[in-house]
Amino acid sequence: MWAMNLAARLGSIFGVCAILIAGLLSAGVALREYDAGYQALRGDMHNLVLSESSLPFRLLREDANGLQREAGLLVEDPRISTAIVYDATGEQIAVARQARSEGAAPLPFARLRGTVLSDEPGALLVDVSGNARQPNYWSGLLRLNSQLQLSYPIISPVTPGTFSQDSESLSRALVEGKFGHSNWVVGYVHLGVDNRSLVTDALRVSLGTFAISVLVTLLFSGVLFHYTRRLTRPLLEIGAAAQRIIDGDFSTPLQVDGKGEIGDVMRSVNDVLYGVRAYRAEQERDRKQLARKIEESGQQLSERDAALDKAAQEAEQRRSLMRKLANYDRLTQLPNRQLFGEQLALLLRLSLRKKRKLALLFIQIDGYRRINDALGMAAGDIVLREVSRRLSATVRGSDSVGHFFHSNAEIAVSRLGGDEFTVVLNEVESEDAARQVAKRILDQLRLPIDIEGKQIVLRSGVGVAMAPNHGADVDSLLRAASAAKQHALDEGGDTIVFYERAMNSGSEQRLQLESDLRRAIERGELALHYQPQVDTLTGSVVGAEALLRWEHPELGLIPTGDFIKLAEEIGMIEALGDWVLIEACRQVREFNKAGLKLPKVAINVSALQFDAGFVRRISEVVAQQGIPPSQLELALTEGIMTSNHPETVHALSVLKRSGIYLSVDDFGTGYSPLSYLGEYPLDELKLKRKFLLQAAGSENGAKLVIAIIAMARSLGLRVLVTGVETAEQMHFLTDNGAHLAQGYLFSEPVPADDLARMLTPWHFVRKIQDLAAMGAA
DSSP states (O other), X not given: OHHHHHHHHHHHHHHHHHHHHHHHHXXXXXXXXXXXXXXXXXXXXXXXXXXXXXXXXXXXXXXXXXXXXXXXHHTTSTTEXXXXXXXXXXXXXXXXXXXXXXXXXXXXXXXXXXXXXXXXXXXXXXXXXXXXXXOOHHHHHHOTTOEEEEEEEEEOSSOTTSSXXXXXXXXXXXXXXXXXXXXXXXXXXXXXXXXXXXXXXXXXXXXXXHHHHHHHHHHHHHHHHHHHHHHHHHHHHXXXXXXXXXXXXXXXXXXXXXOHHHHHHHHHHHHHHHHHHXXXXXXXXXXXXHHHHHHHHHHHHHHHXXXXXHHHHHHHHHHHHHHHHXXXXXXXXXXOHHXXXXXXXXXXXXXXXXXXXXXXXXXEEETHHHHHHHHOHHHHHHHHHHHHHHHHHHHHSOHHHHTTSBOOOTTXXXXXETTEEEEEEEEEOOXXXXXXXXXXXXXXXXXXXXXXXXXXXXXXXXXXXXXXXXXXXXXXXXXXXXXXXXXXXXXXXXXXXXXXXGGHHHXXXXXXXXXXXXXXXXXXXXXXXXXXXXXXXXXXXXXXXXXXXXXXXXXXXXXXXXXXXXXXXXXXXXXHHHHHHHHHHHHHHHHHHTTOOOOOEEEEEOTTTOSHHHHHHHHHHHHHHTOOGGGEEEEEOHHHHTTOOHHHHHXXXXXXXXXXXXXXXXXXXXXXXXXXXXXXOOOEEEEOHHHHHHHHHOHHHHHHHHHHHHHHHHTTOEEEEEOOOXXXXXXXXXXXXXXXXXXXXXXXXXXXXXXXXXXXXXXXXHHHHHHHHHHHO
């Protein structure tokens, strides 16, 4: 009975699985048949529309009666129930229906065309309730009365505005073809087609496939059942033998009949019986081995104790390394802000107890960001390391400097972050002594630095604060030195400024602005505005640049350049950049959910942001927001491009492979070689408005722009020109092969809700047509 049950179970499992597979196979066949029929139907309808060659002519002439006759000819095809003709702006001109047409009412023009570009066909499956969805087999099967509504653009063979619209001139243009090829959309034809025949054909084929699969399944189930019964009969005998073993009867071995797997099992049972007989003898041997292993285990424990001691020493070394990483700057190996604050507090307490003076020198490199942007991040790192070396050598290695102060403090020289350094003069004799040390530091920093054959001369600002006169604690002393340093930079740099109490006003305002900026994100004061990027050939929006705005609750709109520079100085640029990245990707996701097509959004990336962590963060945010990587563009400064660091090359390659769109922002504004264009995986160059102004002002300026466009095209790069404000500028760019433009000619930067209205396929078409007509005139 057990064997019969097993055979029945195996047969049932096989049958169920086979029927499930047959169902899936039938569904797949139905999907394939429906899709093939759907594609063939779309092709037939498209060819039918194209065969009406007079449609563009009648649309150009706005011949309503002629278009009505054309629509009547289309519905003569028995598959078409409704034919509607629209002009390029979506205005209905003509409509024709079959006398017995049934099914869904035609969708509004904007709803049917809203998800596709102006020069692409569109299709939706519409039920009798007016609900629309993408055509597929399951939707058609569940809604047999639904209707396929197809939309086809009508392309003019000649460009509107370049001829008179009377019959004679238009016919001459069409016959002679002297106006060349045109891609202008002059109207649309919407066709309503019954979906029932597609579904029934696919269903008929799938049912036939399912029936054949079921017959084959039944045949194989019978064969499997018969074979399983023969196979499981010997298992009853093995079961009886197993029960005897459980009862303690080891005397009767199995009689092995035949070969194969069952015979192998029976022989294995006999081996078990023989093994039990030898078990008692093995027990004695095992007892002796156990005693020997206990002795060996004791020795192993001693060895493990020694290994644990070694591991503890290594752990202590790692903790020491971690403390060093937490307290020292990784680039310059100088004490960082944390260690600086801790030890300066201790030195201040000691100086107060001994009634001795302490001087804090706050040093900042003037124009470090320009070096980073022009020569790359690697050059910037060289500058920071050289500055730290010169400061350390000046403070710690000079007898003349050591004469003025006690310099055994670990934080004699520290790096607070970015291009900001501090020097602590402990137990300094007087302000004059501090001034002499500061002067010697400036003298050392003025010496040229050689970077790849270029002699770079630095200008620095030094602010000096004395304790306890200017501050008795770390925060107050650091604020005083920072205020003095800022005054030194405001005076043009390369100067030394001692703190005065009159500096508090400007310093407090800056500190307040710093504090407000740090809290701007959590207060929701930041926002992104978007400026569309337009293809001047088709009028399509090919992207948008995300621009950061800060609306201060008291000061109003803060200029972007001011607070971005402040963020870079106080180390907040990474936090702002991360907020922009998340918000831009979130907005793209919202556009996608709403059915609005924004091909990509561009965010600007500072050289201070770009590192391996930033690349990982890009991948995380894109995955979290659920958008295709191709919808994100990173606009990189030339400083990033020219670093030529292996990590930069690798990072850009990783981004490119993931699908991220890469562009060079403000191309040609830095002092960078052009060789990087062929080395990095770039997609686009962005030219600033100043190139347009130069092109309008001189012939050489125009030749330069034309040369840049030609160079980019030869390298397979797209060219986007920003700051386009006049029709003349647009025509100049389009005539020379640059048809991607951004600027106030099309739109100022606007909030996301305003941008959404510009993402309809035909939004800029009329404007492009008007501009083209102006250029032709």
